Amino acid sequence: MAKSHEETADPSIYVPSQDEDMLKKQKKKEWKETLVGYAIISPWLLGFFLLILGPILASLYLSFTDYDLLSTPNWVGFDNYINILTSDPRFVQSLTVTLIFVFISTPLKLIFALGLAMLFNTGRKATGFFTTIYYIPSIIGGSVAIAVVWRQLFGRNGAINDILNSLGLSGLNWIGNPDTALSVLIILIVWQFGSPMIIFLAGLRQIPGELYEAASVDGANKVQTFIKITLPMLTPVIFFNLIMQTIGGFMIFTQAYLITQGGPMDSTLFYALYLYEMAFEYLRMGYASALAWILLVIIALITIIIFKTSSKWVFYESEGGR
Structure with a gap:
């Protein structure tokens, strides 16, 4: 009588089962897919490790x-x-100037951005065209050309003083006066409100129309509707814009470097400009690197403070309240 396969097979020889073969093939396939994924993102990984x-x-x-x-x-x-x-003392001066700049320009920029976003959210004709027009300053505002134009506009013989003189007002030395030089840069940054405006506009369009209809039935006016509905529903967007614009404000460099060079009397000596001077004008790269890490810590602390306080004023609809 012939012996069965199990009886004749050598027990010392391991024969993988069909399930084990399929598992190995699956793992091999997953490993190949992983390698392909890493190969695709390898340019980014290389740039991250080498350049960042x-x-x-x-x-x-x-x-x-x-x-x-x-x-x-x-x-x-x-x-x-x-x-x-x-x-x-110049570190203290540069930090003070930067903090004043950030705490003034950021709220003003967000206010202008929100105001125009609400205007463009009315659904009137050509709003898309005007939205694009108002967004352009955010694209070109940080360029060298705009900085040069701004310097000419606010110069002693610039267009701003010509307008003031035509109105019977005396012109000012906007850039050469320590009391007004910082204001020129604040106006330039506030003018670049296009990016937060687009984000606000997207947030406004996500607010359910039923809320406004209910408020209208209850007799709420536009101010009450804005305070009770629009602002609370927009707080996550305001929070995002606040974080991004605050961080961006600490890194301003091009405008100050080209328009005022940090003057007069260090009244526009921004932190990034002072760091640049230490690194590339005085060749104190170690000192400048320390300045950079101190700036990182300062930005991180301010960001943490904003995050910690957000629970008091940011409204998330999914959580059902503040």
């Missing part, structure tokens, strides 16, 4: 050194940080 993470780690190391771009970095420990925080 690498310079970040290098600047962290340099912040603890005395480095002039020409010689070997000399390790000095926390000396750069100590000197910045205890014996650098």
Whole structure:
């Protein structure tokens, strides 16, 4: 009588089952798909490690050194940080100017952006065209050309003073006066309200129309509707714009560098401009790296404060309240 396969098979030889074969093929397929995915994103990964993470780690190391771009970095420990925080009046001045700029320009920009977004949300004809027109300053506002034009507009013989003179008012030395130079840059940044305006407009269009209909039935006027419905429903969008515009305000450089060069009397010495001077004019790259990391900490702290306070005023519909 012939023996069965199980009886004749050598027990020392392992024969994989069909399920195990399928599992191995599935894992092999998943591994190939993973490799393909990494191959697709490899240009981004390469750029991230070489152009972002690498310079970040290098600047962290340099912040603890005395480095002039020409010689070997000399390790000095926390000396750069100590000197910045205890014996650098220009650091205090640049931080003060930047904070004043951020705390004035950011609310003004958001107010103008929200006002125009509400105007364009009425559904009238040609609103798309005008939305595009008002968005253009956000695209070109940070360019060198606009900075040069702005400098000419607010110069001693610029168009702004010509308009004032035609109205019988005396012109001002807008850029050369420490009391008005910062205002010129604030106006320029507020003029670039197109980006938050588009975001506000998208948020307004997500508010259910039934809420306004119910408010109208209850006899609410436009001011009451804005305070009770529009603002609460827009708070997540306001929160996002506030974070983004605050961070962007701390990084202003081009406008100050080209229009005022930090003057007069350091009245427009923004933090990024001072950092640039230390790094590329005085060749104190280690000191500038320390300034950069201090700025990172300051932005992080302000962002954390905004996040922590958001629970008091940001309304999320899914949570059913504040």
